[in-house]
Amino acid sequence: MYTLLHGFYKYLVQKDEYCVLILGLDNAGKTTYLEATKTKFTKKYKAMNPNRITTTVGLNIGKIDVDGVRLSFWDLGGQVELQSLWDKTNDALAHGSLHLHLPDSLTKPIARPDYSDHQTSGSPDYRGPTYFAECHAVIYIVDSSDRERISESKETFDRMIASEQLSGVPLLVLANKQDIPDCMGVHTVKPIFNQNAHLIGARDIMLMATSALTGDGVDEGIRWLVDCIKRNSSERLPRNHDENL
Ligand SMILES: Nc1nc2c(ncn2[C@@H]2O[C@H](COP(=O)(O)OP(=O)(O)OP(=O)(O)O)[C@@H](O)[C@H]2O)c(=O)[nH]1
Numbered sequence: 001m002y003t004l005l006h007g008f009y010k011y012l013v014q015k016d017e018y019c020v021l022i023l024g025l026d027n028a029g030k031t032t033y034l035e036a037t038k039t040k041f042t043k044k045y046k047a048m049n050p051n052r053i054t055t056t057v058g059l060n061i062g063k064i065d066v067d068g069v070r071l072s073f074w075d076l077g078g079q080v081e082l083q084s085l086w087d088k089t090n091d092a093l094a095h096g097s098l099h100l101h102l103p104d105s106l107t108k109p110i111a112r113p114d115y116s117d118h119q120t121s122g123s124p125d126y127r128g129p130t131y132f133a134e135c136h137a138v139i140y141i142v143d144s145s146d147r148e149r150i151s152e153s154k155e156t157f158d159r160m161i162a163s164e165q166l167s168g169v170p171l172l173v174l175a176n177k178q179d180i181p182d183c184m185g186v187h188t189v190k191p192i193f194n195q196n197a198h199l200i201g202a203r204d205i206m207l208m209a210t211s212a213l214t215g216d217g218v219d220e221g222i223r224w225l226v227d228c229i230k231r232n233s234s235e236r237l238p239r240n241h242d243e244n245l
Protein backbone atom coordinates (compact mmCIF):
# COMPACT_ATOMS: atom_id res chain seq x y z
CA MET A 1 0.00 0.00 0.00
CA TYR A 2 2.80 2.35 0.99
CA THR A 3 4.65 1.58 -2.26
CA LEU A 4 1.50 2.26 -4.24
CA LEU A 5 0.87 5.59 -2.50
CA HIS A 6 4.52 6.55 -2.75
CA GLY A 7 4.50 5.75 -6.46
CA PHE A 8 1.36 7.82 -6.97
CA TYR A 9 2.86 10.73 -5.01
CA LYS A 10 6.02 10.56 -7.11
CA TYR A 11 3.92 10.46 -10.26
CA LEU A 12 2.17 13.67 -9.16
CA VAL A 13 5.17 15.72 -8.04
CA GLN A 14 8.20 14.37 -9.87
CA LYS A 15 9.29 16.15 -13.00
CA ASP A 16 10.86 14.29 -15.89
CA GLU A 17 14.56 15.11 -15.90
CA TYR A 18 16.58 15.53 -19.07
CA CYS A 19 20.30 16.22 -19.54
CA VAL A 20 21.60 18.86 -21.92
CA LEU A 21 25.26 19.02 -22.94
CA ILE A 22 26.68 22.49 -23.62
CA LEU A 23 29.59 22.24 -26.03
CA GLY A 24 31.68 24.51 -28.26
CA LEU A 25 35.21 25.88 -28.49
CA ASP A 26 36.87 27.50 -25.51
CA ASN A 27 35.86 31.15 -25.12
CA ALA A 28 32.60 30.57 -27.06
CA GLY A 29 30.56 31.58 -24.01
CA LYS A 30 29.25 28.23 -22.69
CA THR A 31 29.59 28.97 -18.98
CA THR A 32 28.28 32.51 -19.43
CA TYR A 33 25.30 31.01 -21.28
CA LEU A 34 24.65 28.54 -18.46
CA GLU A 35 24.64 31.44 -16.00
CA ALA A 36 22.26 33.41 -18.24
CA THR A 37 19.94 30.39 -18.46
CA LYS A 38 19.87 29.88 -14.70
CA THR A 39 19.19 33.60 -14.25
CA LYS A 40 16.32 33.54 -16.75
CA PHE A 41 14.59 30.46 -15.39
CA THR A 42 15.32 30.49 -11.66
CA LYS A 43 13.47 32.99 -9.49
CA LYS A 44 15.77 35.03 -7.28
CA TYR A 45 18.87 33.40 -8.76
CA LYS A 46 21.85 35.61 -8.06
CA ALA A 47 23.90 35.48 -11.24
CA MET A 48 27.66 35.30 -11.05
CA ASN A 49 29.48 38.40 -12.25
CA PRO A 50 30.50 37.51 -15.86
CA ASN A 51 33.97 38.92 -15.17
CA ARG A 52 34.48 36.24 -12.56
CA ILE A 53 33.82 33.35 -14.94
CA THR A 54 37.08 31.65 -15.86
CA THR A 55 37.86 28.96 -18.41
CA THR A 56 36.27 25.64 -17.48
CA VAL A 57 38.57 22.77 -16.59
CA GLY A 58 36.18 19.97 -15.74
CA LEU A 59 32.44 20.31 -15.63
CA ASN A 60 29.85 22.86 -14.48
CA ILE A 61 26.40 21.60 -13.64
CA GLY A 62 23.19 23.61 -13.51
CA LYS A 63 19.50 22.73 -13.19
CA ILE A 64 16.37 24.60 -14.22
CA ASP A 65 12.66 23.76 -14.26
CA VAL A 66 10.86 24.78 -17.43
CA ASP A 67 7.56 23.87 -19.09
CA GLY A 68 6.93 21.03 -16.61
CA VAL A 69 10.32 19.33 -16.94
CA ARG A 70 13.70 19.60 -15.25
CA LEU A 71 16.80 20.24 -17.36
CA SER A 72 20.24 19.35 -16.03
CA PHE A 73 23.02 21.07 -17.92
CA TRP A 74 26.54 19.74 -18.27
CA ASP A 75 28.90 22.49 -19.36
CA LEU A 76 32.24 21.00 -20.36
CA GLY A 77 35.52 22.80 -21.06
CA GLY A 78 36.09 23.60 -24.74
CA GLN A 79 39.88 23.72 -24.88
CA VAL A 80 41.36 21.38 -27.48
CA GLU A 81 42.92 19.03 -24.93
CA LEU A 82 39.56 18.83 -23.09
CA GLN A 83 37.45 18.12 -26.18
CA SER A 84 38.50 14.49 -26.07
CA LEU A 85 36.49 14.21 -22.84
CA TRP A 86 33.21 15.18 -24.50
CA ASP A 87 32.43 11.63 -25.54
CA LYS A 88 34.06 10.05 -22.51
CA THR A 89 32.93 9.52 -19.00
CA ASN A 90 34.38 10.74 -15.79
CA ASP A 91 34.88 7.11 -14.82
CA ALA A 92 37.52 6.73 -17.53
CA LEU A 93 39.51 9.41 -15.74
CA ALA A 94 38.94 7.79 -12.39
CA HIS A 95 40.26 4.45 -13.67
CA GLY A 96 43.28 6.05 -15.33
CA SER A 97 42.39 4.64 -18.74
CA LEU A 98 42.94 8.01 -20.42
CA HIS A 99 46.42 9.29 -21.03
CA LEU A 100 46.11 13.00 -21.58
CA HIS A 101 48.34 15.85 -20.55
CA LEU A 102 45.79 17.41 -18.28
CA PRO A 103 46.04 19.58 -15.22
CA ASP A 104 46.04 17.68 -11.91
CA SER A 105 42.51 18.81 -11.17
CA LEU A 106 41.25 16.75 -14.10
CA THR A 107 42.97 13.53 -13.20
CA LYS A 108 40.72 13.35 -10.15
CA PRO A 109 37.06 12.52 -10.66
CA ILE A 110 35.09 15.66 -11.39
CA ALA A 111 31.62 16.37 -10.10
CA ARG A 112 28.97 14.91 -12.34
CA PRO A 113 25.56 13.36 -11.99
CA ASP A 114 25.35 10.25 -9.88
CA TYR A 115 25.61 7.17 -12.05
CA SER A 116 25.85 4.75 -9.16
CA ASP A 117 22.98 2.76 -10.65
CA HIS A 118 25.17 1.88 -13.61
CA GLN A 119 28.40 1.16 -11.79
CA THR A 120 29.86 -2.30 -11.94
CA SER A 121 32.57 -1.92 -9.38
CA GLY A 122 35.78 -3.89 -9.49
CA SER A 123 36.33 -3.98 -13.26
CA PRO A 124 39.39 -2.00 -14.29
CA ASP A 125 37.98 -1.80 -17.84
CA TYR A 126 34.73 -0.30 -16.72
CA ARG A 127 34.00 2.82 -18.73
CA GLY A 128 30.42 3.58 -17.71
CA PRO A 129 27.97 5.66 -19.68
CA THR A 130 29.36 8.61 -21.63
CA TYR A 131 28.11 12.17 -21.77
CA PHE A 132 27.04 11.60 -25.39
CA ALA A 133 25.12 8.42 -24.64
CA GLU A 134 23.42 9.90 -21.60
CA CYS A 135 22.39 13.33 -22.86
CA HIS A 136 18.96 14.22 -24.27
CA ALA A 137 20.04 17.30 -26.23
CA VAL A 138 23.12 19.31 -27.18
CA ILE A 139 23.56 23.06 -27.21
CA TYR A 140 26.53 23.99 -29.39
CA ILE A 141 27.80 27.51 -28.83
CA VAL A 142 29.63 29.51 -31.50
CA ASP A 143 31.52 32.76 -30.92
CA SER A 144 30.07 34.86 -33.75
CA SER A 145 32.64 37.58 -33.16
CA ASP A 146 35.59 35.27 -33.89
CA ARG A 147 35.97 35.00 -37.66
CA GLU A 148 39.40 33.40 -37.33
CA ARG A 149 38.07 30.37 -35.46
CA ILE A 150 34.72 29.86 -37.18
CA SER A 151 36.03 27.03 -39.38
CA GLU A 152 37.69 25.38 -36.37
CA SER A 153 34.34 25.59 -34.60
CA LYS A 154 32.58 23.99 -37.58
CA GLU A 155 35.16 21.18 -37.79
CA THR A 156 34.71 20.48 -34.08
CA PHE A 157 30.93 20.49 -34.56
CA ASP A 158 31.23 17.99 -37.44
CA ARG A 159 33.37 15.66 -35.35
CA MET A 160 30.82 15.84 -32.56
CA ILE A 161 27.73 15.11 -34.66
CA ALA A 162 29.46 12.22 -36.41
CA SER A 163 29.21 10.31 -33.14
CA GLU A 164 26.74 7.42 -33.31
CA GLN A 165 25.96 8.00 -29.65
CA LEU A 166 24.39 11.35 -30.50
CA SER A 167 22.22 10.11 -33.33
CA GLY A 168 18.70 11.56 -33.21
CA VAL A 169 19.58 13.93 -30.36
CA PRO A 170 18.12 17.46 -30.83
CA LEU A 171 20.73 20.13 -31.49
CA LEU A 172 20.52 23.83 -30.74
CA VAL A 173 23.33 25.82 -32.36
CA LEU A 174 23.73 29.29 -30.92
CA ALA A 175 25.43 32.13 -32.76
CA ASN A 176 26.54 33.78 -29.53
CA LYS A 177 27.95 37.24 -28.72
CA GLN A 178 25.43 39.02 -30.95
CA ASP A 179 25.86 42.12 -28.79
CA ILE A 180 29.34 42.66 -30.26
CA PRO A 181 29.30 45.15 -33.13
CA ASP A 182 30.47 43.64 -36.43
CA CYS A 183 29.92 40.08 -35.26
CA MET A 184 28.72 37.55 -37.85
CA GLY A 185 24.92 37.45 -37.96
CA VAL A 186 22.78 34.32 -38.29
CA HIS A 187 22.69 34.82 -42.08
CA THR A 188 26.49 34.29 -42.11
CA VAL A 189 26.83 31.58 -39.46
CA LYS A 190 23.89 29.45 -40.67
CA PRO A 191 25.24 28.58 -44.15
CA ILE A 192 28.56 27.59 -42.60
CA PHE A 193 26.87 25.16 -40.19
CA ASN A 194 24.55 23.88 -42.90
CA GLN A 195 27.49 22.52 -44.88
CA ASN A 196 27.79 18.71 -44.66
CA ALA A 197 24.11 18.60 -43.77
CA HIS A 198 24.16 14.81 -44.37
CA LEU A 199 26.04 14.44 -41.07
CA ILE A 200 23.14 16.02 -39.23
CA GLY A 201 20.84 13.08 -40.10
CA ALA A 202 17.28 12.79 -38.88
CA ARG A 203 17.05 15.05 -35.88
CA ASP A 204 15.72 18.44 -34.82
CA ILE A 205 18.25 21.19 -35.37
CA MET A 206 17.96 24.95 -35.07
CA LEU A 207 20.43 27.80 -35.32
CA MET A 208 19.53 30.90 -33.31
CA ALA A 209 21.14 34.21 -32.43
CA THR A 210 21.94 34.83 -28.80
CA SER A 211 23.91 36.94 -26.38
CA ALA A 212 24.82 35.11 -23.20
CA LEU A 213 25.96 38.41 -21.78
CA THR A 214 22.65 40.27 -22.21
CA GLY A 215 20.41 37.17 -22.08
CA ASP A 216 18.88 37.88 -25.49
CA GLY A 217 17.66 34.73 -27.23
CA VAL A 218 18.14 32.48 -24.18
CA ASP A 219 14.43 31.98 -23.47
CA GLU A 220 13.44 31.16 -27.06
CA GLY A 221 16.26 28.66 -27.47
CA ILE A 222 15.52 26.75 -24.28
CA ARG A 223 11.77 26.53 -25.00
CA TRP A 224 12.44 25.25 -28.52
CA LEU A 225 14.80 22.63 -27.11
CA VAL A 226 12.34 21.49 -24.45
CA ASP A 227 9.68 20.88 -27.14
CA CYS A 228 12.17 18.79 -29.12
CA ILE A 229 13.31 16.83 -26.05
CA LYS A 230 9.69 16.01 -25.18
CA ARG A 231 9.01 14.88 -28.75
CA ASN A 232 12.09 12.66 -28.65
CA SER A 233 11.39 11.26 -25.19
CA SER A 234 10.25 7.85 -26.43
CA GLU A 235 13.73 7.45 -27.99
CA ARG A 236 15.63 8.91 -25.03
CA LEU A 237 13.68 8.33 -21.84
CA PRO A 238 14.00 10.83 -19.00
CA ARG A 239 16.76 10.07 -16.52
CA ASN A 240 14.38 9.41 -13.67
CA HIS A 241 12.04 7.27 -15.76
CA ASP A 242 10.61 4.60 -13.50
CA GLU A 243 9.18 1.61 -15.31
CA ASN A 244 7.24 0.60 -12.18
CA LEU A 245 5.12 3.72 -12.20
N1 LIG B 1 30.29 40.34 -25.52
C1 LIG B 1 30.01 39.08 -25.15
N2 LIG B 1 30.92 38.37 -24.48
C2 LIG B 1 30.58 37.10 -24.12
C3 LIG B 1 29.32 36.53 -24.39
N3 LIG B 1 29.31 35.28 -23.91
C4 LIG B 1 30.50 35.07 -23.33
N4 LIG B 1 31.27 36.19 -23.44
C5 LIG B 1 32.65 36.36 -22.96
O1 LIG B 1 33.48 35.40 -23.58
C6 LIG B 1 34.49 34.97 -22.67
C7 LIG B 1 34.44 33.46 -22.51
O2 LIG B 1 33.23 33.09 -21.89
P1 LIG B 1 33.05 31.66 -21.17
O3 LIG B 1 31.62 31.57 -20.80
O4 LIG B 1 34.05 31.47 -20.11
O5 LIG B 1 33.40 30.69 -22.38
P2 LIG B 1 33.41 29.09 -22.37
O6 LIG B 1 32.85 28.65 -23.67
O7 LIG B 1 32.76 28.57 -21.15
O8 LIG B 1 34.97 28.76 -22.36
P3 LIG B 1 35.71 27.44 -21.81
O9 LIG B 1 35.22 27.20 -20.43
O10 LIG B 1 37.17 27.76 -21.87
O11 LIG B 1 35.37 26.31 -22.74
C8 LIG B 1 34.23 35.71 -21.36
O12 LIG B 1 35.05 36.85 -21.34
C9 LIG B 1 32.76 36.11 -21.46
O13 LIG B 1 32.42 37.28 -20.73
C10 LIG B 1 28.37 37.33 -25.12
O14 LIG B 1 27.26 36.92 -25.44
N5 LIG B 1 28.78 38.60 -25.47
Ligand SMILES: [Mg+2]
Pocket: 030, 031, 032, 054, 055, 056, 075, 076, 077, 078
Ligand atom coordinates in the same frame (compact mmCIF):
# COMPACT_ATOMS: atom_id res chain seq x y z
MG1 LIG C 1 33.41 27.45 -19.54
